[in-house]
Amino acid sequence: MSIEKAKVLLASDSTTKSRVLQLDPRDNVLVALTDLGMGERIRFLERDYVLSADVPAKHKFVTEQIAAGGEIIMYGVLVGKATEALRPGDLLATRNLRHAAREFHETEEVGRTWTPPDVSAWRKKTFTGYHRADGQVGSRNYWIVVPLVFCENRNLAVLKQAFEEELGFAAPQVYRRQVRELVRLYREGKNDELRSFTPSAMQPGTPSARVFRNVDGIKFLMHEGGCGGTREDANNLCALLAGYIHHPNVAGATVLSLGCQNAQIAILEEQITRRDPHFNKPLLIFEQQKSPSEAAMISRAIRETFLGVVEADKVARKPAPVSKLTLGLKCGGSDGFSGLSANPAIGHTADLVAVLGGRGILSEFPELCGVEQELIDRCTRTEVADRFVQLMRDYAARARAVRSGFEMNPSPGNIRDGLLTDAMKSAGAAKKGGTSPITAVLDYPEYASEPGLNLQCTPGNDVECVTAQVGAGANVVLFTTGLGTPTGNPIAPVLKIATNSGLAERMADIIDIDAGSIISGKTTIDEMGEVILDRVIEVASGEARTKAEVLAQDDFIPWKRGVSL
Structure with a gap:
């Protein structure tokens, strides 16, 4: 039931009207819309309820005598059972209420009749987004860098620092500047100023100029998975990452793999194909155990990712x-x-x-x-x-x-x-x-x-x-x-x-x-x-x-x- 319909149930008394709400005619509780005090008399549907305790806003009190084990109904459904006898006006709390829910079952009567809302005001409305070859449209245009295993998180952090700062995607370092100011006061022996220092006067710094107009950023999806768990964990991680790579907000991806982990490159590629058999986004994969050195892999990943972002920048909103x-x-x-x-x-x-x-x-x-x-x-x-x-x-x-x-x-x-x-x-x-x-x-x-x-x-x-x-x-x-x-x-x-x-x-x-x-x-x-x-x-x-x-x-x-x- 909507709030508009629910308000029909409220008494005409102006002092009560804006203070309590019944969500469904079947409910045996009222919701306090504002703080109510113990001993207050609340009139609702021509019945008076004297509150036995304070009822804070958002909390509920019962409207009928309920025996221990009796059902508490809200939104027209069972939401709990009383653990003790309750009287009208009693506050519901964890001490007198326990979780309970109706059983559910399969049904053959699906496809309930529905009256859709009027959407005429939006029929011709559009948003401007990034159109992908598979027909999806993104609200943003990101390049993502993902590790297949937590072992690559350190390399991910190296790439993150390098790209975000140099391409103008880094967030303003206002807190870093705050620490720098505290260090200055400490070194100068200004202990009184150090203890009373507040950063409220500090304004956020201005990030360096953006290099790419149509790219919203490079995002680094650090996580703690990929190995050491179950095979289900590895498969689900690859499937999740495939969803992000396939996502309309993503122009392309750089993938870092160690090589020996459970979350293998082949699993990721299979999951991508499940989502799009004709997948054609740039997908750059680097496996550390096949690289001559860590530095060589990172250097190559930086160069090829940069070139990928150059191409991503050519896509404009439509x-x-x-x-x-x-x-x-x-x-x-x-x-x-x-x-x-x-x-x-x-x-x-x-x-x-x-x-x-x-x-x-x-x-x-x-x-x-x-x-x-x-x-x-x-x-x-x-x-x-x-x-x-x-x-x-x-x-x-x-x-x-x-x-x-x-x-x-x-x-x-x-x-x-x-x-x-x-x-x-x-x-x-x-x-x-x-x-x-x-x-x-x-x-x-x-x-x-x-x-x-x-x-x-x-x-x-x-x-x-x-x-x-x-x-x-x-x-x-x-x-x-x-x-x-x-x-x-x-x-x-x-x-x-x-x-x-x-x-x-x-x-x-x-x-x-x-x-x-x-x-x-x-x-x-x-x-x-x-x-x-x-x-x-x-x-x-x-x-x-x-x-x-x-x-x-x-x-x-x-x-x-x-x-x-």
């Missing part, structure tokens, strides 16, 4: 339809407002893009616990639904095998801000997928090729998930946060959307869009979703950079397919 957008849909550092504001807002954005022929990627399988049946029923084909069921059950079984489970998912920050169980968190997290039909289900680290909403098996872990979404082809990522998460990606712009205005003001350096106006009633979910799509088009066109790009938040962590929640 108009492309919105159907060429693939959106990663992610939340991190979630709070009790995530499922009410930013998540459904990007869900509406995803619906608009789906109608226009583009793709959305909804991941984080541990955070779909309890809403599986809703997603199963939205699948367009039985085989799509069956694959989702199997992947969810396999993931849950892996967790149980190491004495873990989805119920361990909410972080301390999530709990502190009102997300008390995994099912409660999941019910709000699933809103990122909007309401459109689910056209495909991807296992990690497969590549998205089906238009519409794709489900992708990943952990909820912020960086592992975004890394996987981009590896599946997302050329823009929409990342909602209620607590503030400094996450980005090396090759895809990540737009951060705050669930509440307080966060947007407090962490303005990392937040791109404030969806808190939905909570205050100034903006509807649909309106915010449309604002977000317009910003996506602007960012995808290179007309604006995200805060994550400005701060060089180039986070990259491959998932080793273990139990990461």
